[in-house]
Amino acid sequence: MSEKRNFNIVVLPGDGVGPEVTKAAQRVLTCLGDIYGHTFSFTEHLIGGAAIDATGTPLPKETEAACVAADAVLLGAVGDPKYDGKPVRPEQGLLTIRKSMGLFANLRPLQVSPALSHRSPLKREIVEGTDLLVFRELTGGVYFGERTRTDTSASDLCTYTVEEIERVTRAAFKAAEQRRGKVTSVDKANVMETSRLWRETVTRIHAEEFPNVTLEHALVDSAAMHLILRPRDYDVILTENMFGDILSDEISVLGGSIGLLPSASLGSDGPGLFEPIHGSAPDIAGQDKANPIGTILSAAMMLRHSFQLEDEADSIEAAVAAVQASNQVTRDLGGELGTEAATRAIIDAIRAIH
Ligand code: ATP
Ligand code: MG
Numbered sequence: 001m002s003e004k005r006n007f008n009i010v011v012l013p014g015d016g017v018g019p020e021v022t023k024a025a026q027r028v029l030t031c032l033g034d035i036y037g038h039t040f041s042f043t044e045h046l047i048g049g050a051a052i053d054a055t056g057t058p059l060p061k062e063t064e065a066a067c068v069a070a071d072a073v074l075l076g077a078v079g080d081p082k083y084d085g086k087p088v089r090p091e092q093g094l095l096t097i098r099k100s101m102g103l104f105a106n107l108r109p110l111q112v113s114p115a116l117s118h119r120s121p122l123k124r125e126i127v128e129g130t131d132l133l134v135f136r137e138l139t140g141g142v143y144f145g146e147r148t149r150t151d152t153s154a155s156d157l158c159t160y161t162v163e164e165i166e167r168v169t170r171a172a173f174k175a176a177e178q179r180r181g182k183v184t185s186v187d188k189a190n191v192m193e194t195s196r197l198w199r200e201t202v203t204r205i206h207a208e209e210f211p212n213v214t215l216e217h218a219l220v221d222s223a224a225m226h227l228i229l230r231p232r233d234y235d236v237i238l239t240e241n242m243f244g245d246i247l248s249d250e251i252s253v254l255g256g257s258i259g260l261l262p263s264a265s266l267g268s269d270g271p272g273l274f275e276p277i278h279g280s281a282p283d284i285a286g287q288d289k290a291n292p293i294g295t296i297l298s299a300a301m302m303l304r305h306s307f308q309l310e311d312e313a314d315s316i317e318a319a320v321a322a323v324q325a326s327n328q329v330t331r332d333l334g335g336e337l338g339t340e341a342a343t344r345a346i347i348d349a350i351r352a353i354h
Helices: 018-036 048-055 061-069 091-100 162-178 193-209 220-229 241-252 293-305 310-325 339-353
Strands: 006-014 039-044 072-077 105-111 131-137 147-149 154-156 182-187 214-219 236-239 262-266 273-276
Touching: 006 018, 006 048, 006 061, 018 039, 018 072, 018 293, 018 310, 018 339, 048 091, 061 091, 072 293, 105 162, 105 241, 105 293, 131 162, 131 241, 162 182, 162 193, 162 236, 182 193, 182 220, 182 241, 193 214, 214 220, 220 241, 236 241, 262 293, 273 293, 293 310, 293 339, 310 339
Parallel strands: 006 039, 006 072, 072 273, 131 236, 182 214, 182 236
Antiparallel strands: 105 131, 105 262, 147 154, 262 273
């Protein structure tokens, strides 16, 4: 068992289903704390639409300061249709906090269990057993390049520095060493200069620092196709900001529900930010309908990546798998469980494991 410690977690419930799903993950963490003797202290702060309503800004200074000083940050979701078309938007809070925390790698795992493979849009024999992890670079590329516009033309600049590529590459190779030892680096090196720099840099870091990991390069168009035909071929996928955005949405539907999928955003040191990949889901907010598993598995990623609590993270993942295997699922997967009951089933499964 790991040594006992105290962890200071900032919780940003945010909007829509955010408060319900973060509450669920906090209950699971508290249960694990009781079992393993850790203290998880939670401090809630405002972000997104909830913060605009209360303070006029989507990221109050005190939220920013608390996140930077925390051991880790757990986020629900931001976004509310009532701000559509308004100059101040909830999503700006998330973009700003990622920047102030220095987060440069966004991790999105996908595992397709036998219990849920029939919910996938892909044939069961193709998708079952898929276990992959996307590393998306978060600070560079076309998202942050200069934009110009005239009446008859427009331009978006795509820029990457070697340093930006190196740091996310190292993170992806380190993760692959702990998994099945394979990295697929995705680029568009037949067209883009940034992709040629990407490919050269990944190749060099591989040769110098991670020769025991298998590296393959793929063009993004070919990877998009291959992901549908043979998703099981992938272990770690490493890619730049926009390709990562597009591929991770493609990958998110393979598992059967967006409500299942967690994510982590990491910097070099300092706290990580952990959140489900789904949005605020205003259509089901406040009705005990949200699947809490994406957020609960995000808490497991926090335990593993920020606190090095492997056994504790494994317990959460085993409990989620056990609940799914017993066919207890929420409405998004065709079941009956509400948020509350699903959370309780997972907590009971954790207690049953110990
Ligand atoms: P945003 O702009 O915040 O990303 P969105 O509408 O693009 O919002 P989501 O909020 O992720 O995306 O919702 C997409 C669909 O998936 C909605 O129908 C929503 O109800 C459903 N959904 C999202 N999260 C969950 C969840 N945790 N459990 C069940 N259904 C969910
Ligand atoms: Mg969305």
